[in-house]
Structures are given as structure tokens and as C-alpha cells.
Amino acid sequence: MSLLALRDVSRTYDDGQPVHALRATTLSIDAGQYVSVTGPSGSGKSTLLNVLGLLDEPTAGSYRVSDTETVGGGQRLHGAVRGQLFGFVFQAFHLLAGRTAVENVEIGMLYGPLRRRQRRRRAEEALDRIGLAHRMHADPRRLSGGERQRVAIARAIAARPAVLFCDEPTGNLDSGNTANVLALLRELNDQGLTLVVVTHDPDVAGHAGRRLQVIDGTVREQ
Ligand SMILES: Nc1ncnc2c1ncn2[C@@H]1O[C@H](COP(=O)(O)OP(=O)(O)OP(=O)(O)O)[C@@H](O)[C@H]1O
Numbered sequence: 348m349s350l351l352a353l354r355d356v357s358r359t360y361d362d363g364q365p366v367h368a369l370r371a372t373t374l375s376i377d378a379g380q381y382v383s384v385t386g387p388s389g390s391g392k393s394t395l396l397n398v399l400g401l402l403d404e405p406t407a408g409s410y411r412v413s414d415t416e417t418v419g420g421g422q423r424l425h426g427a428v429r430g431q432l433f434g435f436v437f438q439a440f441h442l443l444a445g446r447t448a449v450e451n452v453e454i455g456m457l458y459g460p461l462r463r464r465q466r467r468r469r470a471e472e473a474l475d476r477i478g479l480a481h482r483m484h485a486d487p488r489r490l491s492g493g494e495r496q497r498v499a500i501a502r503a504i505a506a507r508p509a510v511l512f513c514d515e516p517t518g519n520l521d522s523g524n525t526a527n528v529l530a531l532l533r534e535l536n537d538q539g540l541t542l543v544v545v546t547h548d549p550d551v552a553g554h555a556g557r558r559l560q561v562i563d564g565t566v567r568e569q
Pocket residue numbers: 360361362366367368386387388389390391392393394395
């Protein structure tokens with residue numbers, strides 16, 4: 348059974364005249380897949396990621412997550428699915444300065460069901476998993492770019508999502524730090540996490556087992 352299933356999904360923006368950011372797309376992603384999404388600027392990659400991550404709603408079509416129809420389900424359903432199953436990593440790390448790494452990771456679980464002590468334990472586990480246990484109490488301002496992105500990944504995986512959505516996760520990193528983050532993503536995928544990674548970088552895309560290309564709102568397998 349596919350974990351994420353788009354059927355005939357379109358996303359049209361009304362910007363004076365219609366912008367067809369995503370055109371009648373049918374796409375299934377199975378649990379455990381590592382999927383990259385590439386394509387020219389403005390082709391619809393972020394729109395696809397936002398629709399898959401329930402951050403944006405299709406204008407037409409059906410989107411099932413774990414066999415639950417989400418289109419028309421409303422904010423409450425979308426929020427619940429996101430909270431239980433999805434984690435997000437963006438190009439800009441969005442970490443809070445003045446808070447430690449472990450506090451930043453805990454913030455990702457603030458609105459979930461866990462109590463304070465459980466949140467701390469999960470945060471510590473997540474930092475340990477990404478190899479930053481020794482920097483747990485550091486302010487993100489004192490971490491390297493690669494370490495910051497790893498903290499952002501820890502924050503995204505601490506609540507144990509089934510799917511991690513990444514939008515240009517290495518966009519702000521030099522080649523050494525990019526290699527570290529890619530090794531971490533590979534390891535997380537090996538442990539069963541489903542990954543969907545939007546990237547401009549063909550080398551980053553090359554790490555995925557399944558490669559999608561978006562051109563003018565149309566998704567193709569590569
Ligand atoms: N809120 C919006 N209102 C109107 N048009 C939008 C909006 N968001 C995106 N678009 C348009 O939809 C199309 C797809 O945008 P999208 O951001 O998905 O592309 P992208 O492939 O992620 O681009 P990039 O690689 O530059 O980030 C573009 O033509 C864009 O201008």
C-alpha cells in the first residue's frame with residue numbers, strides 16, 4: 348500500500364490569471380522510499396512538496412495519506428496528519444538563537460502530546476542519532492552550518508515521523524557539510540524513514556533511489 352497517493356491533483360494559483368503550478372498529477376510514494384524532486388526554477392517543486400506535506404491544498408484531485416483522504420478534510424485533519432506522520436527541513440534552518448540545540452529540538456514537539464520530560468528525552472535521542480549529543484547545550488550561533496542543519500533534522504525527526512520532507516536541505520551548505528547531511532539522510536532512510544527531497548543539485552538528487560523531475564507543473568519519473 349502506498350503511504351502517499353496523489354490522484355489527478357492540480358494546484359492552480361489565481362494571480363490575476365491562473366498559474367498552473369501543478370497539473371493533473373498522479374503519484375504514489377511507498378513507505379521507505381527515498382525520492383528526489385528536481386526541475387527548473389518555478390516548475391512547481393515547492394508546490395508539489397507543500398501539497399504532499401499538507402501545507403497547501405490541491406485545487407482538484409484526491410490525496411490519500413495512509414489510505415485517509417485528506418482533500419476537503421480541513422485544517423484539523425491536516426494538522427493531525429502532519430503532527431503524527433510528517434517532519435520538515437528547509438534550506439534556512441529556522442533555529443532560535445539564544446536557545447540551546449536541545450531546546451530547539453524540543454520546540455518541534457511543543458504542540459504534540461508529549462510531556463516535558465518525554466520531549467527532553469526524545470530531543471536528546473534525536474541529537475544522539477544525528478551525532479550531535481556532545482553539542483546538545485550549544486547555542487546554534489556557535490555551530491557550523493552543517494551542524495545547524497543536523498539540529499534542524501533532529502528537530503524534524505524527534506517526534507518520529509514516517510516521512511521527512513526536505514526543501515533544498517543543503518542549499519546553504521558547503522561541500523563538506525553537504526556530504527555530512529547527505530550521509531545522515533541516507534542513514535535515516537536505511538532505518539526506514541521515507542524521504543522526499545527537493546533540490547537543485549544533481550549530486551544531491553543522485554543519492555535518492557527514485558528521482559522525479561517537475562517541468563512546467565508536470566511530474567515525470569527519471
Ligand atoms: N502563492 C502563489 N501565488 C501565485 N503564484 C504562485 C504562488 N506560489 C507559487 N506560484 C507560482 O507557481 C509556479 C510554481 O512555483 P514553485 O514555487 O512551486 O516552483 P519551484 O519549482 O519550487 O521554484 P524554485 O526552484 O524557484 O523554488 C511558479 O510559476 C510560481 O510563480
